[in-house]
Amino acid sequence: MALLVPLGWIAAVLAGGAALGWLFRRLAMTAAHGTRAARAVRSMPLTAAFGLAVILIYALVGLFAPLIAPFSEREVVGAQYLPWSSEHWLGTDHLGRDMFSRMVYGARNTVGIALATTALAFGIGTVLGLIAAAVGGWVDQVLSRIVDAFMAIPALIFAMLLLTLLGPSIPNMILVIAVIDATRVFRLARAVAMDIVVMDYVEAARLRGEGLARIIAREILPNAMAPLVAEFGLRFCFVFLSISALSFLGLGIQPPTADWGSMVRDTATLITFGDITPLLPAGAIALLTVAVNFVVDWQLHRASGLKD
Amino acid sequence: MAPLLDIRDLTIEGRSGDDWMPLVRGVSLTLNRGEVLGLIGESGAGKSTLGLAAMGYVRDGCRIAGGSILFDGIDLVRAPEDQRRRLRGRRIAYVAQSAAASFNPAHRLIDQTVEAPVVHGVMPRAQAGREAVALYRRMQLPDPDGIGLRYPHQVSGGQLQRAMTAMAMASRPDLIIFDEPTTALDVTTQIEVLSAIRDIVRDSGTAAIYITHDLAVVAQMADRIKVLLRGQEVEEADTRSMLSAPREAYTKSLWAVRSHQRPERPPPVGEPVLAVRHVSAAYGMMQVLHGINLDLHVGRTTAVVGESGSGKSTLARVIAGLLPPARGELRLAGRRLAPSYRMRPREDLRAVQMIYQSADTALNPKMRLREIIGRPVQFHAGLSGAALERRLHELMEMIELDPATFLDRLPSELSGGQRQRVGIARALAAEPRVLLCDEVTSALDQIVAEGILKLLDRLQEELGLAILFITHDIATVRAIADDVVVMKDGRIVTQGTKADVLAPPHDPYTELLLSSVPEMDPDWLTRVLERRAAPSARAAGR
Numbered sequence: 045m046a047l048l049v050p051l052g053w054i055a056a057v058l059a060g061g062a063a064l065g066w067l068f069r070r071l072a073m074t075a076a077h078g079t080r081a082a083r084a085v086r087s088m089p090l091t092a093a094f095g096l097a098v099i100l101i102y103a104l105v106g107l108f109a110p111l112i113a114p115f116s117e118r119e120v121v122g123a124q125y126l127p128w129s130s131e132h133w134l135g136t137d138h139l140g141r142d143m144f145s146r147m148v149y150g151a152r153n154t155v156g157i158a159l160a161t162t163a164l165a166f167g168i169g170t171v172l173g174l175i176a177a178a179v180g181g182w183v184d185q186v187l188s189r190i191v192d193a194f195m196a197i198p199a200l201i202f203a204m205l206l207l208t209l210l211g212p213s214i215p216n217m218i219l220v221i222a223v224i225d226a227t228r229v230f231r232l233a234r235a236v237a238m239d240i241v242v243m244d245y246v247e248a249a250r251l252r253g254e255g256l257a258r259i260i261a262r263e264i265l266p267n268a269m270a271p272l273v274a275e276f277g278l279r280f281c282f283v284f285l286s287i288s289a290l291s292f293l294g295l296g297i298q299p300p301t302a303d304w305g306s307m308v309r310d311t312a313t314l315i316t317f318g319d320i321t322p323l324l325p326a327g328a329i330a331l332l333t334v335a336v337n338f339v340v341d342w343q344l345h346r347a348s349g350l351k352d
Numbered sequence: 353m354a355p356l357l358d359i360r361d362l363t364i365e366g367r368s369g370d371d372w373m374p375l376v377r378g379v380s381l382t383l384n385r386g387e388v389l390g391l392i393g394e395s396g397a398g399k400s401t402l403g404l405a406a407m408g409y410v411r412d413g414c415r416i417a418g419g420s421i422l423f424d425g426i427d428l429v430r431a432p433e434d435q436r437r438r439l440r441g442r443r444i445a446y447v448a449q450s451a452a453a454s455f456n457p458a459h460r461l462i463d464q465t466v467e468a469p470v471v472h473g474v475m476p477r478a479q480a481g482r483e484a485v486a487l488y489r490r491m492q493l494p495d496p497d498g499i500g501l502r503y504p505h506q507v508s509g510g511q512l513q514r515a516m517t518a519m520a521m522a523s524r525p526d527l528i529i530f531d532e533p534t535t536a537l538d539v540t541t542q543i544e545v546l547s548a549i550r551d552i553v554r555d556s557g558t559a560a561i562y563i564t565h566d567l568a569v570v571a572q573m574a575d576r577i578k579v580l581l582r583g584q585e586v587e588e589a590d591t592r593s594m595l596s597a598p599r600e601a602y603t604k605s606l607w608a609v610r611s612h613q614r615p616e617r618p619p620p621v622g623e624p625v626l627a628v629r630h631v632s633a634a635y636g637m638m639q640v641l642h643g644i645n646l647d648l649h650v651g652r653t654t655a656v657v658g659e660s661g662s663g664k665s666t667l668a669r670v671i672a673g674l675l676p677p678a679r680g681e682l683r684l685a686g687r688r689l690a691p692s693y694r695m696r697p698r699e700d701l702r703a704v705q706m707i708y709q710s711a712d713t714a715l716n717p718k719m720r721l722r723e724i725i726g727r728p729v730q731f732h733a734g735l736s737g738a739a740l741e742r743r744l745h746e747l748m749e750m751i752e753l754d755p756a757t758f759l760d761r762l763p764s765e766l767s768g769g770q771r772q773r774v775g776i777a778r779a780l781a782a783e784p785r786v787l788l789c790d791e792v793t794s795a796l797d798q799i800v801a802e803g804i805l806k807l808l809d810r811l812q813e814e815l816g817l818a819i820l821f822i823t824h825d826i827a828t829v830r831a832i833a834d835d836v837v838v839m840k841d842g843r844i845v846t847q848g849t850k851a852d853v854l855a856p857p858h859d860p861y862t863e864l865l866l867s868s869v870p871e872m873d874p875d876w877l878t879r880v881l882e883r884r885a886a887p888s889a890r891a892a893g894r
Contacts, residue, residue, distance in 0.1 A: 244714040248778065251672055251693055252731055253701045266718035 065094030072096075088342065095338030102332055106152040113145035118300040125314065128321075135321055137311050143321060146302040150325060153297060154304045155332070157218060158284040164222035165283070166276060169229025174260045174268070176230070177237030188234070191227045199224050200289060207295045217296055221286050225279055232275050236268045243267075270344060277340025281333040288329060304329055354425065356526055356559050357383040357406055362419035364401055364410060364583075375401045375414065377583045385526065386557040390574030390591070392564060392606070394797040395768065398583040399563045403529045406561060407444045408436040424526065442472040445520035449532040451512040455504040461515050462500025469523040480522065487518040490555070491548045510541035514548050521552060528553070528560045534569060538659040538824055539868040546572055546870075547881055565797050567606060568870030571595055572877040579603050591874050606799065607872070614809060617834050619849070620649035623686055625818040626671065626704070626786050631680035633670050640666045641842045643680070648786055648818040653808075655821045655833035655850075657865065663842035664822045668788045671820070672706050685785070702732045705779035709791035711771035715763040721748075721774055722759045728781035743781075750811060751777045769800035773807065780811065787819045793828060805832050826869040830854065838862050 069088055076082045088096075105112060114133075115121050119141065126136040134143035176184040194202075203220050210216045240246060241264065249263050288305025290296030297303035304325035311322040359381040365372040376398040383389050391399045401414065408428030410416060421428040423444065428436055440446075445468075448454045455464060465487070466480035475483070481500075488496035491514040504512060513533055520528050533549065534542040550573055553560050562573045570577055570591075577594045579586040579602070587600045598604050624647035633641040640663045648654055656664045669675045671682060673693030682689040684703055690696045708714035715724055722744065729735050729743050748755040751773040763771055772792060779787060789808070793801035809832060812819060823829060829836055829850070836853040838845040838861065845861050846853055858866065867880055 243716075244708040244710070245716040247674065248706065248708075248714065251674070251701060251706060252728055252782070253693075253696075253698050254731070262719070262723075263716055267716070 061094050062090055064097050065090040065092075068097035068100075069093040084346070091338040092342035095335040095342075098331060098335035099339065102151055102155055102335075105148055106155055109148050109152045113142075113148040115142040115145040117141075117146060117149040117302045125311075127319075134324065137307070138313070139310075141300075143307075143311075143324075146307060147304075147325060147328065149302040150304045150307060151328070153301055154284070154287060154329075157214065157297065158280060158287055161218045161221045161287070162225070162276065162280045162283045164218065165225035165279065166229055166272070168222065169226035170233045170265075170272060172226070173230040173233025174237050174264055175256070177234045177241050178256060178260050178264060180241075184234075187230070191230050194224065194227045195231075200286065203286065203290060204293065204295055207290065212295045212298060214297060217287070217290065221283055221290075225283055225286075229272075229275065229279065233268065233272065236271050237264050240264050240267050274340050274344040277336045277343075280336055284329060284333065355382040356385045356387075356424055357381070358420075358422040359402075359406065360420045360422070362402070362405060362421060363417040364398070364405060365415055365417045366401075366411075367413045372415070372417070374417070375583050376405070378419070379580070379583070379585050380419075381406075381578065383527070383559050383561065385559050387576070388553060388560045388562055388574045390562045390564070390570035390577040391580060392567060392570050392577060393580035393586075394565060394799060396582070397580040399565075399580055400531055401583075402580070403531050403561055403563050404446075406527070406529055407440050407446060409440070438472065441468040441525075442474060442523045443525050444527045444529070445523070445525040447513075447516050447520045447528060447530045447533050449535055451516040451533075452504065452509065454516060455512065457504050460501055460503055461507070465500065465515070465519045465522050468519070472523055474523045484518065484522060487521055487552075488515070490552050491515070491518050492544065493518075508541075510537055510545055513537065513545050517545075517549055517552065521556065521558070524556070524558075526559060528558055530560060530562045530573075532564050535564065535566070539826070539870075540659055540864060542569075542870075543868045543877070543880065546877060549573070550877065566870065567798075568872050568876070571872055571874050572870060579606070595872060595874065614832060616851070617652060620647075620652055622649075624649050625685055626820075627683040628667075628671065629681050629683065631667075631670060631677045631682070633666060633675055633677045635666075635675075639678075639842065641670065641677070644844060646837060646844075646847070648820055650785075650818055651812060651816045652834040653812065653819040653821050653832050654835040654837060655823060655829040656837045656839060657823060657826065657829055658839035658845075659824060659865075661841075662839040664839050665790055666842075667839075668706065668790050668820065668822055671786075671788060672704055673701075698732065702782045703785045704788065705782050705784035705786070706788045706790065707772075707775050707779050707792050710795055711763070711768065711775050714775050715771060715778075717763055720760050720762055724763070724774060725777045725781050728778055732782045747777045747781055750780060751807065753777075767800075768796055769803060772796060772800075772804055776804075776807065776811070780815070785818060787817050789819060789821045791822055791824070794823065794825065801828070808832070826866060838865065 069085065069090070072085045072088075072093070073082070076085045120139055121142050122132060122136050122140050124136065124138055124140045126132050126140070128135050132142050132144065134147065137143055137146065172187055176187045203224055206220045207216060210220070246259060246263050249259050254263075287296050288303070288308075291303045291305035292309045294306075296305060299306065307325040308322050314322050359379065361378050361380055362376055363374060363378055364376040366375045367373075379398070379402060381389070381402070391402060393399050401411070404410065405416070405421060406423070408421060408423070408431065416429055419429070423439065426435070426439070428439075455461070462481060462484055465484040466477060469475050469480045469483075470477050474480075484500060485496050488499055493499050493511055493514055499507065499511070499515070507515065517528075517530075517533070530549065534545050537545060546569065562570060564570050574591050576588060576590050578588040579600070581602055586602050587594075587598070589599075594603070595607075598607055626648040628644055628646040631641060631644045632639065644667060646654070646667075656667060658664045666675060670677050673689075673691065673696055676691035682691070684700060689700055693701060725747055726740060726744055729740055729747075733743070735743055744759060745755045748758065753770060753773060758766070758770075763774065766774065775792070787808075792808075793804050796804065805828065808819065811817065821828075821832060833850045835848065836850050837847040838853065840861050846859055853862065854866070867883075870876060
C-alpha cells in the first residue's frame with residue numbers, strides 16, 4: 045500500500061502531462077489550420093506539445109505577474125512560515141511574504157534574466173565562433189586560445205570571483221554569466237562551422253568575392269542552426285541553474301527581488317519539518333528545464349531530417 | 353533443380369511523408385547456382401532495394417508490400433528475423449559500393465575478414481585466418497600474407513574493394529550481391545577489381561547479383577542482364593543477345609548513350625582566353641603540379657584526363673585562385689591574373705567560374721534556387737527587381753528547368769541531374785568566359801550525364817565559352833573534347849587535339865588508360881587481360 049500511493053501520484057502526473065500536451069496540440073492544430081506550420085504541428089510528438097504548453101504558461105505567468113499574484117512581491121503580509129491556507133495558497137516565507145505571489149514574480153525575474161543571459165551568450169559566442177571558423181589563421185588562434193584560458197577556470201568559481209570584483213547586481217550577473225557561457229557556445233559554433241566552411245558552396249561564395257559578413261550570415265549560419273538551437277535549449281537550462289546557484293549563494297539576484305533559487309534557500313529550514321513548500325520553486329525550475337529540452341529535442345529531430 | 357533464389361512478384365514500398373510510394377513494383381527474378389545476374393538501371397530504378405531484398409532485408413522506412421523471396425526453399429519474407437540474420441553473412445553476402453565506408457577503420461582487415469565465418473560458426477579462427485590469406489591471394493592482392501595485418505586506411509581504394517570481396521567470400525556463401533563495387537574507382541583500378549571478382553566468382557561456383565549502372569561493366573560480369581526502370585522490369589535476356597539485340601525502346605536508349613559525338617571544330621585561332629604558363633604548385637611540402645602549360649580558347653573544350661591523384665583537380669583550383677601557384681603564371685586574355693582569388697578584382701573573379709563534381713555540397717541546402725542563382729546576378733551584374741527576375745527566367749530556360757516550378761525550391765527538392773543544372777546556371781549567372789568543370793558528370797547516371805553534356809555543348813556554342821573539363825572517363829572525353837590533356841603524377845603526359853591524342857601511336861600511359869575503358873563487348877575483359885598478360889609472360893620466359 046505504502047508503495048502504491050507514490051506510484052499513483054507518478055501515474056497521475058504523467059497522465060496529466062500527456063493530457064496537457066494533447067490538449068495543447070489540438071488547440072495549436074486548430075490555430076495553425078491551413079498555414080505552413082500546420083504540418084509541423086500535426087507531426088509534433090506529445091512531449092514537445094507538453095513542453096510548448098509549459099513554456100507558454102510560464103511566459104504568460106511572467107508577463108501578467110501583477111494581475112495573477114494576489115499580493116505584492118516584497119510586502120510582508122502575515123506571520124512567518126504560515127501554512128497553506130485559502131488566503132495564502134502556499135503559505136508565507138521566513139519574513140512573512142506570500143509564497144505564491146513570490147513564485148509568480150519569480151517566473152518573471154528568473155526566467156526573464158535567464159533568457160536575456162542565454163541570448164547574450166549566444167550572440168557573443170556564435171558571432172565569434174563563426175568568425176574564427178570562417179577567417180581561420182591567427183584570428184582563429186587568438187580567439188580559441190582566449191576561450192581555452194577562460195574555460196580552464198571552473199565556471200561557478202569564476203563567476204563568483206568576477207561578481208565579487210564587480211559587485212553583485214543584475215546587469216553584472218547577466219554579463220558575467222553570458223561571457224562565461226559564451227565560451228562554450230563559441231566552441232560549438234566554431235566546430236560546427238568548421239565542417240561547413242569546407243563545403244563547395246562556401247568556396248563558390250568566396251570565389252564570387254562575397255564579404256565575410258555575408259558568407260557568415262547567409263552561407264554558414266543557416267546550416268549551423270540545428271546544433272545551435274539544440275545547444276540553446278541546453279544552455280538555457282545551465283544558465284538557469286547558474287543563476288539559481290549564484291542566488292542561493294547570495295551573489296545573484298538580490299533580495300527582496302523574488303527569485304526561485306534564493307526562495308529555496310530562504311525557506312530551506314521548513315524541509316526539516318516535512319513541509320514540501322521549499323521544493324516548489326526547485327520543482328518549477330526542473331519542470332521548465334524538462335519542457336525546454338522536450339521542445340529542443342523535437343526541433344533538433346526536425347532540423348536534422350531524422351525520420352522515426 | 354530448383355533455383356537458388358526465386359523472387360516472385362515482389363513489391364517494396366518506401367514511406368514518403370504519410371504515404372507509401374512503391375520502389376519496386378512486381379518484379380520477379382530467378383537465379384541458379386553459379387550464375388551471375390546483372391541488374392542495371394538509372395538511380396532510383398530500385399536496383400539496390402531489390403539487391404538488399406534478396407537478403408531478406410529492407411532499409412528503414414521501407415516495407416515489403418507483396419510477393420515472395422525464396423532462397424533455397426526458405427521464404428525470406430515470412431521467415432523470422434533470427435533465421436534471416438543467420439543466413440546473412442553466411443550463405444548470402446553483400447559487397448557495397450564504398451569499401452572505405454564499409455570497413456571499420458579501427459580494426460585490421462584480417463579480423464574483419466574472419467568475423468563472419470567465426471561468428472556464424474562455419475570454421476574456427478585459425479582456419480578462417482588461413483582461408484582469408486588464400487582469398488587475398490586469389491583476389492591478387494599484393495603481399496597476401498601480410499596485408500591482413502593492415503588497417504583499412506593503409507591500403508588503396510582498389511585493394512580495399514578487393515579485400516571486401518574477400519570478406520564476402522570468407523564464409524563461402526551461396527550468393528553474393530555486388531552493389532556497384534567499382535563505381536568509385538579509376539578505370540585503371542577498376543579493371544583489376546573486375547578481373548579479380550570475375551575469377552573468384554567463377555572458380556568458387558557462387559551465384560551473384562551484380563548491380564551497376566555501367567553497361568560495359570555488366571557486359572563483362574553477367575550471364576544474364578535484367579533492366580529496371582522506376583521499379584519495374586523492362587526486359588531480361590542473356591548478356592550476348594541483350595547487347596546485340598535489345599528489344600525495348602528504353603534499353604536501346606541506354607545503349608545509345610555512349611554514342612553522343614560532336615562534329616569536329618576548326619583549329620583555334622588567335623590569342624587564348626586563358627593561358628597557363630609553367631605552373632607548379634604544392635600543398636605544403638608536397639609538390640602536386642610540375643611545370644604545366646595549357647591554353648584555353650574561345651568556344652573550345654579542353655578535357656583533362658587522369659586517374660585520381662594525378663593533379664587534375666588541383667589544376668582547376670590553381671586556375672580559380674584557390675591554390676596560388678608556387679611558380680609560373682596565369683594570363684586571362686593576355687593580362688596577368690593574380691595568383692590568389694583574394695587579390696583578383698571582381699571582373700577577373702567573374703570571368704572564371706567553377707562547376708563542382710558533387711552538386712550536393714556545391715549548393716547551399718538552406719537556399720532556394722532564386723537566391724542561389726540570383727545572388728551572382730545581383731552581385732556581378734547589379735540587377736534587381738524586374739530585371740533580376742527576367743534574367744533568372746532566362747537562366748532557368750538556359751538550363752531547361754521551368755522557372756515557375758523550380759525557382760522557389762530548395763536543392764533537396766531536386767534530382768541529381770537537376771541540381772547539377774543549377775550548378776551550371778549559377779556559374780553562367782556571372783557571365784563567365786572560362787568554365788572549369790570538375791568531374792561534373794561522374795556522380796550522375798549515364799542518361800542524365802548525357803543531358804548535362806549536351807547542355808554544356810549547346811551553351812558553349814551560344815555563349816562562346818572556353819571550357820576546361822576534368823574527367824577520368826574516356827567516353828566523356830570522346831563525346832565533348834576538342835583538345836585533350838593527359839595527366840599523371842602532376843605532369844602532363846601528352847596533350848593535343850582529340851584526334852591526335854586518341855589515335856595511335858600512344859605513349860604507354862595513354863595506352864594503358866585507353867585500353868582500360870570497358871567496352872560493350874562481353875569478351876573485352878578477357879581480351880585485354882590476355883593481351884596484357886602476353887608481354888609479361890614473354891618477359892618471364894626469357
